[in-house]
Amino acid sequence: MLSFDDIVQTAENTHSINAILAFLAVDDxxxxxxxxxxxxxxxxxxxxxxxxxxxxxxxxxxxxxxxxxxxxxxxxxxxxxxxxxxxxxxxxxxxxxxxxxxxxxxxxxxxxxxxxxxxxxxxxxxxxxxxxxxxxxxxxxxxxxxxxxxxxxxxxxxxxxxxxxxxxxxxxxxxxxxWPTFVPALVERHGTITYASTLPAGLWAPERLVSLLLGEMARLRDTEAGYGPRGKGFIPHVEIPPRIEACYQSVLAQIGGLEGLRTRLL
Known part of the structure; x- marks a missing residue:
């Protein structure tokens, strides 16, 4: 089983993943x-x-x-x-x-x-x-x-x-x-990347977290392949902020550089 260190690798990627997680976990x-x-x-x-x-x-x-x-x-x-x-x-x-x-x-x-x-x-x-x-x-x-x-x-x-x-x-x-009940976040603790200590137990395995994150970003898109009105029509148009789009592209590029991992996740 892959660890977050295997997948995330850098502080920049941790930041990008956390930004996407906060975007997906709309909290009222x-x-x-x-x-x-x-x-x-x-x-x-x-x-x-x-x-x-x-x-x-x-x-x-x-x-x-x-x-x-x-x-x-x-x-x-x-x-x-x-x-x-x-x-x-x-x-x-x-x-x-x-x-x-x-x-x-x-x-x-x-x-x-x-x-x-x-x-x-x-x-x-x-x-x-x-x-x-x-x-x-x-x-x-x-x-x-x-x-x-x-x-x-x-x-x-x-x-x-x-x-x-x-x-x-x-x-x-x-x-x-x-109300997602909590907003996921990754941190570096004792030299390794893991979930923040304030989060509940029983969370996603690293590969599943990243797979869900990338899958959700793909579904939310209002394109032919997405779930928006110009695609499958399952959801209304969702505006993806440029900052989040940049984080998504950064994570995609990083995973694409890991041999075999992108195919396993997507």
Missing amino acids: SAIIDPARIDLVVHAGNAILATAQQACALAKQAGCPLLLSGGVGHSTTLLHEAVRAAGYSAVVQTQSRTEAESVGDIAVACWGLPPEQLILETHSTNCGENAAFTRNKLAELGMAPSNIVVVQDPLMQLRTMVTFQKAWCESKQPPRFYS
């Missing part, structure tokens, strides 16, 4: 008022810390927690994280969706009252997280005004614009608040 925590929140949505991912914090916010706000996640690309990784965190004695992950697995933990281990839990168990990607969440709320006759959306920090920006697109034709769309 400074303006979230739990007293005004009437729904927390957690989009299924493999970082258990995001689900635990989403649960804590729903408890604090006294509002429903909607867990969105069927069986998708991250399901196996989520179930591995459940075992690594010691929840296997509480949760049966075999043949269970992401929402069901996390829901069991939320009630049994994190103290969420079961009546606050809503499960959406069919979505397999960000687009379906948004569309199926809207369908579930309509099915339940719910029209929340202020929704906090929680996702893997690397997919937070794309998830937010996807939710906004899903409600774009609504006469009274809710206000969405973006």
Whole structure:
């Protein structure tokens, strides 16, 4: 398994990766008022810390927690994280969706009252997280005004614009608040590059972090190959600041110089 030292190599690359991570992990925590929140949505991912914090916010706000996640690309990784965190004695992950697995933990281990839990168990990607969440709320006759959306920090920006697109034709769309629960960052500690000490446990392996980062930047682009209106049309236009674009190109160039690594990551 590659380390961050193998991939990142220089302080300049660490800076570039951190800038992209902060761009992707859109964080509205400074303006979230739990007293005004009437729904927390957690989009299924493999970082258990995001689900635990989403649960804590729903408890604090006294509002429903909607867990969105069927069986998708991250399901196996989520179930591995459940075992690594010691929840296997509480949760049966075999043949269970992401929402069901996390829901069991939320009630049994994190103290969420079961009546606050809503499960959406069919979505397999960000687009379906948004569309199926809207369908579930309509099915339940719910029209929340202020929704906090929680996702893997690397997919937070794309998830937010996807939710906004899903409600774009609504006469009274809710206000969405973006909360990745933490913003990832790399630091040099004891002569090696690693995650900042303030971050939660159970984070991405180095190769997966860089692969997700580069993949997200490619998807966000409004080009023929991207997810924007001029491409696949999954998301609205996203403006990528020149500074972030420069960081992205720098990381791409650096990885391209590492024999075999770019192919493995992309």
